[in-house]
Amino acid sequence: MKSYRKELWFEIPARRGFINITPEVRSCLAESGIQEGLVLVNAMHITASVFINDESGLHHDFDKWLEKLAPHEPTSGYRHNDSGEDNADAHLKRSVMGREVVVAVTKGKLDFGPWEQIFYGEFDGRRRKRVLVKIIGE
Amino acid sequence: MKSYRKELWFEIPARRGFINITPEVRSCLAESGIQEGLVLVNAMHITASVFINDESGLHHDFDKWLEKLAPHEPTSGYRHNDSGEDNADAHLKRSVMGREVVVAVTKGKLDFGPWEQIFYGEFDGRRRKRVLVKIIGE
Amino acid sequence: MKSYRKELWFEIPARRGFINITPEVRSCLAESGIQEGLVLVNAMHITASVFINDESGLHHDFDKWLEKLAPHEPTSGYRHNDSGEDNADAHLKRSVMGREVVVAVTKGKLDFGPWEQIFYGEFDGRRRKRVLVKIIGE
Numbered sequence: 567m568k569s570y571r572k573e574l575w576f577e578i579p580a581r582r583g584f585i586n587i588t589p590e591v592r593s594c595l596a597e598s599g600i601q602e603g604l605v606l607v608n609a610m611h612i613t614a615s616v617f618i619n620d621e622s623g624l625h626h627d628f629d630k631w632l633e634k635l636a637p638h639e640p641t642s643g644y645r646h647n648d649s650g651e652d653n654a655d656a657h658l659k660r661s662v663m664g665r666e667v668v669v670a671v672t673k674g675k676l677d678f679g680p681w682e683q684i685f686y687g688e689f690d691g692r693r694r695k696r697v698l699v700k701i702i703g704e
Numbered sequence: 705m706k707s708y709r710k711e712l713w714f715e716i717p718a719r720r721g722f723i724n725i726t727p728e729v730r731s732c733l734a735e736s737g738i739q740e741g742l743v744l745v746n747a748m749h750i751t752a753s754v755f756i757n758d759e760s761g762l763h764h765d766f767d768k769w770l771e772k773l774a775p776h777e778p779t780s781g782y783r784h785n786d787s788g789e790d791n792a793d794a795h796l797k798r799s800v801m802g803r804e805v806v807v808a809v810t811k812g813k814l815d816f817g818p819w820e821q822i823f824y825g826e827f828d829g830r831r832r833k834r835v836l837v838k839i840i841g842e
Numbered sequence: 843m844k845s846y847r848k849e850l851w852f853e854i855p856a857r858r859g860f861i862n863i864t865p866e867v868r869s870c871l872a873e874s875g876i877q878e879g880l881v882l883v884n885a886m887h888i889t890a891s892v893f894i895n896d897e898s899g900l901h902h903d904f905d906k907w908l909e910k911l912a913p914h915e916p917t918s919g920y921r922h923n924d925s926g927e928d929n930a931d932a933h934l935k936r937s938v939m940g941r942e943v944v945v946a947v948t949k950g951k952l953d954f955g956p957w958e959q960i961f962y963g964e965f966d967g968r969r970r971k972r973v974l975v976k977i978i979g980e
Contacts, residue, residue, distance in 0.1 A: 567705050567843050567980050569878040571948055602707040603840055604744060606880060606944050610955025612895045618803050619750045619795055623784035627792050628799070631774060636907060646899035654903050657895055661904070661939055663799055665894050668744050668806055668944055670838035672709055677836060679748025698953060700946035702879055702979065703840065704705050705843050740845040741978055742882060756941050757888045757933055761922035765930050766937070769912060801937055806882050806944055808976035810847055815974060817886025841978065842843050 570598035570701040573610070578691030581638070582659075584625045587616075587697065588684045591669075592676060594699045601674045603703015607684055608666035610696040613656035615663035615687035628687070632659040656689035663687050671703055708736035708839040711748070716829030719776070722763045725754075725835065726822045729807075730814060732837045739812045741841015745822060746804035748834040751794035753801035753825035766825070770797040794827035801825050809841055846874035846977040849886070854967030857914070858935075860901045863892075863973065864960045867945075868952060870975045877950045879979015883960055884942035886972040889932035891939035891963035904963070908935040932965035939963050947979055 572594050576585060591607055607616050619628075636658035641647045644654030667684060670677035686697055710732050714723060729745055745754050757766075774796035779785045782792030805822060808815035824835055848870050852861060867883055883892050895904075912934035917923045920930030943960060946953035962973055 567878075569948075569979070571946065571953070603705075604742065604838070604880065606946055608944075608946070610958065612955075612957050617799065619799065623782070623786060624792065624795055626783040627796065631796055635773065635911065644899070645902040648899060654900065657900055658903065658907055661893065661895065664802065664940065666944060668746075668804060670709065670744055670746075670836060672707075672838070677709070677838065679750075679834060679836075681750050682748065696955060698946055698955075700880070700948070700953065703707070741843075742880065742976070755937065757937065761920070761924060762930065762933055764921040765934065769934055773911065802940065806884075806942060808847065808882055808884070808974055810845075810976070815847070815976065817888075817972060817974075819888050820886065841845070 567702060568600055568704050572699045574697040575694055576686055577694045578688040581691055582629055583688050583691060585686045586683055587686050591684050591699055595676060595701060598701045600671055600701050600703040603671045603701060605669045605671055606666060606700045608698050610698050613653050613660055613690035614695055615660045616667055616697060617663045617685055617687060618667050618682050619685060620681050620683055632662060635662060653690040659689045705840060706738055706842050710837045712835040713832055714824055715832045716826040719829055720767055721826050721829060723824045724821055725824050729822055729837055733809060733814060733839060736839045738809055738839050738841040741809045741839060743807045743809055744804060744838045746836050748836050751791050751798055751828035752833055753798045754805055754835060755801045755825060756805050756820050756822055758819050758821055770800060773800060791828040797827045843978060844876055844980050848975045850973040851970055852962055853970045854964040857967055858905055859964050859967060861962045862959055863962050867960050867975055871947060871952060871977060874977045876947055876977050876979040879947045879977060881945045881947055882942060882976045884974050886974050889929050889936055889966035890971055891936045892943055892973060893939045893961055893963060894943050894958050895961060896957050896959055908938060911938060929966040935965045
């Protein structure tokens with residue numbers, strides 16, 4: 567069994583934002599040389615997500631929807647924020663979107679359906695944060 | 705390390721619906737001959753889910769609840785739909801229910817608790833769509 | 843490839859509650875002797891979750907928020923409860939928080955970001971329930 571590990575770093579200039587990280591994950595897979603196995607891609611921070619979906623208006627829709635489900639304001643509405651934090655909503659939003667994805671590797675490629683793309687979702691940005699890519703297989 | 709891959713195809717006759725796909729995943733596992741490892745089961749489409757739960761009234765409850773959290777109508781309420789689509793809500797519903805499950809394989813069986821069953825959740829049906837089963841182990 | 847399996851048992855004295863199970867998962871990993879691979883940690887019951895987040899007020903916030911998204915009362919509002927159950931909301935809450943986490947194993951350690959911790963989330967407690975830890979790698 568082979569294994570491969572890499573950290574990807576991102577800094578989103580706003581509190582919230584989404585980036586397509588599929589090209590970076592593809593590069594990791596190529597670098598690993600693994601042909602058959604599984605890729606785990608996870609946010610290493612608990613106010614961010616890694617998820618599979620698409621763009622074309624959806625990022626606007628996700629943002630508006632997550633704000634409705636778990637609004638940032640009033641920040642005093644969350645006990646977590648009593649300690650001086652203002653990011654409780656980010657922990658909740660990330661719970662909806664998920665921490666990680668596991669993707670099959672087949673013949674050296676990400677084994678994806680027609681529209682699948684991997685995104686990093688930031689809910690408490692304006693600082694450097696990490697995503698872990700771990701690949702096992704052979 | 706051994707690996708196994710199969711696509712399962714489904715066509716749900718309505719916009720939304722749920723099917724128990726545990727028997728199909730069990731057949732894949734038997735066919736793979738893998739005794740110890742992990743099974744990944746994921747929707748290959750981004751308007752569908754694979755999740756683990758149960759039936760007995762729950763599918764009705766899930767459907768009603770997801771419609772409350774991310775209603776189909778008005779379709780004009782989603783920017784994704786500006787391009788002529790009407791399935792933005794399906795992308796959101798699938799985010800709640802999840803894209804994939806990872807299940808342990810122990811002694812050649814799906815290592816499940818008493819009520820665990822795998823379901824395909826469709827949120828934009830009436831066309832043929834796929835689920836990927838990938839198994840690694842030995 | 844090596845594999846390891848253990849069941850962890852918990853009994854939460856209330857209907858709902860959260861416990862940090864990171865120490866137990868770390869012990870499993872040490873016991874397995876696996877240096878590189880993946881750990882799957884999943885609830886074996888469909889009214890409970892395993893997720894990665896943090897504490898410090900968040901458990902109160904999660905509980906209040908999940909009650910808003912999928913309230914326990916009125917129990918008659920769910921078809922699942924027609925059969926005499928009262929835990930339909932627990933199935934929905936667990937869908938938001940997730941069934942499982944997959945964590946990378948690197949150099950014999952859980953490969954975590956600075957604040958990542960694994961929690962068991964109970965939504966229908968007052969009875970003994972199980973979490974499965976499965977580790978594969980070498």
